[in-house]
Amino acid sequence: MSVATPAPEPTPEDVARGLAELERHLGAPAPHPPEARPTGADDASSGETRRVKRLRAEVAEARLIAGLQDDDTPLLLDTPRVRKRRKAAREAARLHELGQDPAMRAWQAARMRRLLVAVAMVSLTLALAWSTAGVQHFASEGAALWSPSWVFAWLVEPFMSMALLFVVGARAYLATRGQPIVSRTLVRIEGVFLALTFGMNVWPYLPWSLPQGKAFTVSGIVLHILGPSIAVAIVIALPIVLGAFAGLDHERPTGAPTGPTYWANAAPGGADIAALAARVHDLIDAGELPEAPSATRIQRTLRCGMDTARAVRDELAEGAT
Template sequence: MNAAVERLAEQAADAARVRALTTDPDVIALRVERVRAQVDGLLWAGIVLGLAFTMVNVQSFAAAGAPTWSAAWWVAWLLDPMVSLVLLAVLRAEQVTARYQVALPTWARRTKWLTFAATYVMNTWTSWGLGDAPFSAAGVVLHSVPPLVVFATAETGPVLRDRLTEAVHRAVAAGPASTAEQTPVVHDPVEPDVHEPAAEPAARIAETPVRAPRGGGRRKAAARPRRLLADYVRAASEALDSARDAGEQVDVTPAWCRQVTGCSAGTSVKVAAALRAAPASIDSARSRDRRPVAGEEVAA
């Protein structure tokens, strides 16, 4: 007896879990989406087959007895695809809008009805006896069924999609309350904020940036040794002696002194004056010390 009761209790618990899952809004939405995919596939299959059936009759209507394989006969095959493609575009857009319960604008519905009417008239024109062929009741019924089925399918599809969406909405509304609504919210006690005066930051000492030396950090060239007046006089005297030993006649001028010593224009005047002086003065200049004397240091 106890075993039977326990088994029955387990079955009841399993049934409760299954019922909780089957009534869950997410599970219902998943099942509805599967049904929606099946319905859309069947509807599109019927529409495409119906339009393909009407293609031959529309081509015969457009060819109007043109010879087979002629240009008019080939062009007649373009009439039915032209109308069908426009119709399929409207139906595809309506499939998406119906999913979210959005109605098509007026011109979209007019375009759909116009393409259906054109397809029906061209498909049944000959059967009604409006051409050279006699009236045929069987032909009217035969060629009226595909366009009318396509029309009914196109009008029924949006309604079915709208009802499927409404089923999902009702399942969500009738479902159990969300966990957020069932779980009470417990607020932790919050301690009052104590605002303490913030300590003023110490004044920062701005450091003066050290600028890099001009010239991109290049090393300065080694300073040339400073030459004295006596050095220039000695160099000019040696050049003069060498020229006289070679038998050359040299006119001691500032330009010549500047050429042989490389001194400046102002110094060359002093060097030329010293060379034109007595030989004793030259010897005295040669015997001078190389130390700079006040008034004799001249920049090169």
Template sequence: MSSTTTTPADGHADLARTLTEIERQLAANDLPAPVEPDPAEPEPAPDTADGENEPAPDLHPGVAGRARRSGITRRVRRRAAEHAEAHQLLALESDTAPFAVTTEKVRARRKAVEQAAALWRLDRDPRVLAYRDARVRRLVLAVALVSLTLALAWSTAGVQAFAAEGAPAGSPRWWFAWLAEPFCSLALLMVVAGRAYLTTRGQPLQDKAVDRTEWVFLGLTLGMNAWPHLPGVADAFTVSGLVLHLLGPVVAVAVVRCLPRLLAAFAGLELPDDAVPAGPGEGPEQAATPPGEGEGPGGIAALDPTQPPPGSPVAERGGTRPVRAVPARRTPPARRSTRLPEPKRRTLDQLREEFKTALAARPAGFDPDNGEAIRRTLRCGKKFSVQLRDDYRAGRIG
């Protein structure tokens, strides 16, 4: 019969293995080594009223007691996480990169500004001004001719009543009375259309015979409309009836007298002083400067695309100095490779002699009463063309 005897060495080995297991478990849970409480002081009871001092619920039950005794509670862990987050936020406060990024609102505003600048330059292009003037002139001419046609058609009924003189409806005289106004109106429209076209070509027709012809046709139309409704002629005179029948002829007279003058004013339109022709490749990044004292347009100032746009300095963040925006640099206007020939300088007396020659030869487009026509024909400045026009009107040239 055999018996097993336990030696002291075996007891020490078991104790060493137990301590090794405890250290391995503590290392796996990232907890410090357990601290034995002071036997002289009683262990404080955990305050579990609000759960602040409770250890993390995922710890091993045997390790939870040691974590509570070492002071690493849920409240400590939350406070440590809060401090770590604060340190990370302070590190990001000094970074101003997000404030340098252009936002969509700023991009939209800059795009609108560039478009407005391009439209501003385009509105001062002589070609755009000429196109706009031509459109408005065509519109005015069309409205005037339509108004004149309707006014003459309105007076046709009144003239028919005057020409029929009580003829029965459907009789030959009643039908022929409808033709009295149309052939007068067509003749008047022929004169007005001819004068309007000549005026648009810079050759306004100033002929007394044509003026008398217009007044004869207008007088006939006015008289034939008003006669049956005059006091003493009409059976029952009313002012409203007379005015109603005079409406068509009065409108026709107004159109005939005003249309040539309007077209002459359109033909005499001059370019504004700040008119600058837009270049073929001019984009939003170019800014046109107003012309100087010379006859040509001013230089073109280009913005440097590598420089940031001007703006307010970035606000101070985290004790750092504000980043000031660098203003955009204006580059001097580039010199053109080819030089335009300088126009010859002529005195006012020389221009008067050329004006007399043009007055005798009458070249195409020359009108002594139009300053713009004089400027285009003699190729002189606006000031001299106006002076020559005034001298011609005053009789000092001729």
């Protein structure tokens, strides 16, 4: 069994040299730890900086956009404004087509006729009511207030107006049925009622009828002839207008007219000129038409087309020769 040799004891030089190494070691600066790189930091060695990555993304986006720009599909889509205009155009076209339908044309004409008749009758009633005060002033002849003469004077205009409205209403209604009354007697009756209303309104305000000390004024005459004048206009115009409505043909038009045109004749499928000429002869014999009526007068009386009226006029002229 071997015996371990004891280590030699250090000499004073070894101790001094160890202390010097220890002091040198302790005096040296401590090494700095490596800096921590932030998460997601760019790799400088590969050149992939944040700016490079952003530019790479822009280039990729531009390439995709350039490829999609050749596709016209988005241009084929309707914008909300285009759809709104297209809807309005379709609606206008359908309304126009509906307006050409015979049933719709007849309904529109009937509605307009009712409106015109209502306006005319309201205006006529107001005009006759306006003249009532003037007629009462004429008929009372200065009677005392609330005396029998003064009270009954208010009834003069109403019963004349009712009689006038009876004649006007009958002519207007029959005109709407295509059977206008062509009677000089009724025209004279209307003229008498209107002349009486006109005269009684104006007479007290004429220069020779004014009391002494009261000056004549044109405005007084105008105000009192306003009501009778409107009544005369409506009485004359209403049967003519309604007769024109009765002569309307509501069939679908075949083309745009190039001038004053009438759609069709009175008789369905064409007019019998000889029969119409015989009817005009009867009206001439009855005194309701002149000896040689014009085409316009014949058209207005028979409610036929203007071409038919001209043919009837020529037929009458040939028969006269």
